[in-house]
Amino acid sequence: MILLFLVVLIVLSAYSVFTRDLLHGVIALSAVSLVSALLFYILQAPDVAITEAAVGAGVSTVVFVWAIRSTERKKRQ
Amino acid sequence: MTPRRVFSALWSILPLVISLVAVGAILIPIFLESTPWPVEARNHLEDQGVAESGAQNLVSAVYLGYRAFDTLGETIVLLVAVSGTIGIIARAKGALAKGFDREDKGSPVPAVALAAGTTSLSAPPPRLRRAKTRTDLLEVVTGKLGPVVLVFGFYVMLYGHLSPGGGFQGGVVIASGIVFLALGGKEGASTRLTEAGVLARLEAMAFFFLVLAAFLGMFMGSGFFTNFLAGVGLPSVGFIILLNIIIGLKVGAGIGFMGIAMLSRVEGAKGEEVNHD
Numbered sequence: 252m253i254l255l256f257l258v259v260l261i262v263l264s265a266y267s268v269f270t271r272d273l274l275h276g277v278i279a280l281s282a283v284s285l286v287s288a289l290l291f292y293i294l295q296a297p298d299v300a301i302t303e304a305a306v307g308a309g310v311s312t313v314v315f316v317w318a319i320r321s322t323e324r325k326k327r328q
Numbered sequence: 329m330t331p332r333r334v335f336s337a338l339w340s341i342l343p344l345v346i347s348l349v350a351v352g353a354i355l356i357p358i359f360l361e362s363t364p365w366p367v368e369a370r371n372h373l374e375d376q377g378v379a380e381s382g383a384q385n386l387v388s389a390v391y392l393g394y395r396a397f398d399t400l401g402e403t404i405v406l407l408v409a410v411s412g413t414i415g416i417i418a419r420a421k422g423a424l425a426k427g428f429d430r431e432d433k434g435s436p437v438p439a440v441a442l443a444a445g446t447t448s449l450s451a452p453p454p455r456l457r458r459a460k461t462r463t464d465l466l467e468v469v470t471g472k473l474g475p476v477v478l479v480f481g482f483y484v485m486l487y488g489h490l491s492p493g494g495g496f497q498g499g500v501v502i503a504s505g506i507v508f509l510a511l512g513g514k515e516g517a518s519t520r521l522t523e524a525g526v527l528a529r530l531e532a533m534a535f536f537f538l539v540l541a542a543f544l545g546m547f548m549g550s551g552f553f554t555n556f557l558a559g560v561g562l563p564s565v566g567f568i569i570l571l572n573i574i575i576g577l578k579v580g581a582g583i584g585f586m587g588i589a590m591l592s593r594v595e596g597a598k599g600e601e602v603n604h605d
Contacts, residue, residue, distance in 0.1 A: 298387050298492045301484065301497040305497060306500055309504045314587070
């Protein structure tokens with residue numbers, strides 16, 4: 252179970268680094284936070300899990316999405 | 329492939345290689361070491377933590393009891409981070425407007441008042457204008473979900489000494505609730521939690537009370553951040569509950585303030601787009 256979560260974490264992180272669309276990257280990052288919150292819960296650190304879920308999946312995603320919304324999408328030449 | 333191509337390809341993977349080597353350099357000694365983990369503090373906490381602090385949740389006992397001084401430092405870090413963010417948002421007025429290719433026609437929240445935290449209490453909250461990208465779905469869901477999230481945040485904050493959680497976790501959840509309320513709030517809503525001035529005052533008051541609680545122990549003849557409630561005969565866990573409430577309000581107000589400041593800035597800029605066309 253833990254191994255599965257770790258593999259998912261690595262895949263999602265790599266996706267968020269290499270994707271061309273910033274929004275996709277942010278959503279992948281949010282999923283990373285969610286999976287790591289589950290991982291923390293399994294590893295018996297519920298405090299850290301709550302923080303990770305609230306900060307990682309909640310606040311930071313919202314902040315990133317706001318930041319992206321104030322940019323403009325550039326068409327690829 | 330020309331040598332130049334090869335060189336540029338190597339150059340592009342250089343950051344990856346460097347970061348992998350750095351991670352390896354940090355992690356490999358941890359896996360290879362054979363020194364036993366220090367157990368003294370852990371054993372002490374296991375045996376006497378609950379009795380000494382009165383908190384079932386030993387994490388709370390550590391960060392508000394044994395290492396409360398570190399927690400003061402953390403809240404100062406948060407205060408500085410929020411102030412810096414607000415400062416940048418206030419300064420980025422022109423830059424953000426330039427990004428939208430139009431001049432800034434006054435922000436919903438006055439930038440200077442926002443930075444100083446002196447937004448008038450009597451002034452109506454800046455109405456977040458409906459942008460094109462915003463759907464009814466977002467407004468309805470966040471409006472309904474906001475109070476529930478707020479209650480859950482207060483639960484996590486108030487029961488931090490018994491169940492997992494505490495001031496920081498509860499505060500962040502409260503901040504999410506505040507941002508939800510701001511996103512889904514209707515005109516003339518009965519909450520003032522989404523006003524920037526209220527949040528700024530709340531954070532300042534919470535920080536003041538934190539420092540006060542830290543110093544009260546000294547007036548009662550013991551050290552900085554000692555449990556002054558145990559000195560007057562109250563259960564000693566009361567100190568942890570008090571600090572949890574103070575820190576929860578401070579974190580919630582601070583991060584909520586930051587979120588609302590960003591929201592008004594960006595939504596305001598988008599709202600003008602609607603007006604123009």
